Amino acid sequence: MIRTLVLLTACAALCACSKAETAAGAPPIPLLLKDHRFTPAEITVKANQPFALEVTNADGVADEFDSDSLKREKVIAGGQKGVVRVGPLPPGRYPFMGEYHAKTAQGAVIVQ
Amino acid sequence: MLGALLIVFREVIEAGLIVGIVLAATRGVPGRGLWVSAGVAAGVLGACVLAVFAGGLSSLFHGSGQELFNAAILLLAVCMLTWHNVWMASHGREMSRELKAVGAEVARGSRSLTAMAVVVGVAVLREGSEVVLFLYGIVAQGGTTTLGLFTGGLLGVIAGAGVSALMYLGLLAIPAHRLFAATTGLITLLAAGLAAQAAAFLQQAGVIDMLTSPLWDTSRILDEGSTLGRLLKTIVGYTDRPDGLQLIAWLAVVAVMITLMRLVNPKRPVVAITPVAVPHAAE
Numbered sequence: 001m002i003r004t005l006v007l008l009t010a011c012a013a014l015c016a017c018s019k020a021e022t023a024a025g026a027p028p029i030p031l032l033l034k035d036h037r038f039t040p041a042e043i044t045v046k047a048n049q050p051f052a053l054e055v056t057n058a059d060g061v062a063d064e065f066d067s068d069s070l071k072r073e074k075v076i077a078g079g080q081k082g083v084v085r086v087g088p089l090p091p092g093r094y095p096f097m098g099e100y101h102a103k104t105a106q107g108a109v110i111v112q
Numbered sequence: 113m114l115g116a117l118l119i120v121f122r123e124v125i126e127a128g129l130i131v132g133i134v135l136a137a138t139r140g141v142p143g144r145g146l147w148v149s150a151g152v153a154a155g156v157l158g159a160c161v162l163a164v165f166a167g168g169l170s171s172l173f174h175g176s177g178q179e180l181f182n183a184a185i186l187l188l189a190v191c192m193l194t195w196h197n198v199w200m201a202s203h204g205r206e207m208s209r210e211l212k213a214v215g216a217e218v219a220r221g222s223r224s225l226t227a228m229a230v231v232v233g234v235a236v237l238r239e240g241s242e243v244v245l246f247l248y249g250i251v252a253q254g255g256t257t258t259l260g261l262f263t264g265g266l267l268g269v270i271a272g273a274g275v276s277a278l279m280y281l282g283l284l285a286i287p288a289h290r291l292f293a294a295t296t297g298l299i300t301l302l303a304a305g306l307a308a309q310a311a312a313f314l315q316q317a318g319v320i321d322m323l324t325s326p327l328w329d330t331s332r333i334l335d336e337g338s339t340l341g342r343l344l345k346t347i348v349g350y351t352d353r354p355d356g357l358q359l360i361a362w363l364a365v366v367a368v369m370i371t372l373m374r375l376v377n378p379k380r381p382v383v384a385i386t387p388v389a390v391p392h393a394a395e
Contacts, residue, residue, distance in 0.1 A: 050324075062163075068352065071315075071351065075170070075241075078249075082178075087321060
């Protein structure tokens with residue numbers, strides 16, 4: 001219980017700083033999921049800068065944007081949009097997938 | 113069909129392992145079957161409701177509703193697991209020594225059962241909603257492969273439940289006097305892992321924007337996406353590229369858990385061969 005309080009206080013304190021940072025960030029990068037495929041399948045972003053992906057699920061059913069390397073998972077209902085925020089990253093290739101249709105729904109963020 | 117089986121299998125295992133650990137940890141507490149069943153039932157029900165409202169939940173809080181919801185229920189589970197461990201540290205000694213002798217003190221184990229029911233409910237809720245969405249997607253899409261995929265999904269549920277049952281039976285094979293120490297350790301790691309996952313969700317929601325860089329990368333040794341990686345992620349919070357905040361959250365929970373357990377029970381619970389009468393402070 002004590003730890004929750006500490007955590008909550010920490011979160012509240014951090015909120016203030018984080019708001020400013022995200023506000024200054026670039027607009028979200030559009031990413032389309034249609035016929036269980038991502039377009040574009042590869043997204044290039046600058047290293048050490050936070051970014052956001054605006055995932056539009058144009059399919060009729062839900063899918064989960066899932067990436068172990070980006071440590072992000074977000075269910076996006078059919079016909080809906082979802083924003084996935086990612087913190088600053090070192091250069092590298094970070095694959096992601098639509099977990100419910102992983103055969104075709106594959107993509108990657110290239111950080112350079 | 114194999115793909116469907118694998119996805120559902122993984123989700124079921126993630127929830128099932130937690131249920132197995134909870135069952136092992138509450139062994140000998142009267143009424144635990146009822147509480148854990150209630151937790152599972154509430155979780156399944158909640159998962160269906162959550163799946164229906166997935167779209168709406170997502171758009172709350174500037175599109176971060178899902179992340180905040182996930183972080184909140186994970187942190188709730190962390191609190192409940194902590195509570196259980198601390199409670200067990202102060203009352204568990206006589207329970208582990210005399211499993212069959214159900215005294216008044218032991219019967220009050222039901223207090224901790226409420227917490228564990230919440231943990232089970234939360235685990236089933238999270239993974240269950242993904243299974244529901246996935247299976248619903250298959251059914252909604254129709255097509256010739258629907259039956260195969262659905263069969264795969266069902267087999268995944270059965271296989272996942274089976275493995276979870278094996279894990280539970282494996283834990284039970286541990287002698288009763290050691291089981292307490294084993295489950296205490298498991299629950300500590302479980303809670304730490306959940307806290308690390310909650311940290312990632314808070315970062316994803318943009319609530320916390322610090323310490324986001326990966327500290328190391330062990331994906332070549334053990335890929336987090338592999339079945340073993342997922343198992344370890346569920347049980348101890350394994351992640352192949354942890355960031356600073358996740359590591360801090362993980363360590364903090366372990367530290368707080370151990371500190372609280374020592375505070376309520378200064379003499380570490382020596383569970384083996386000490387038939388010493390346990391002095392009890394009346395509450």
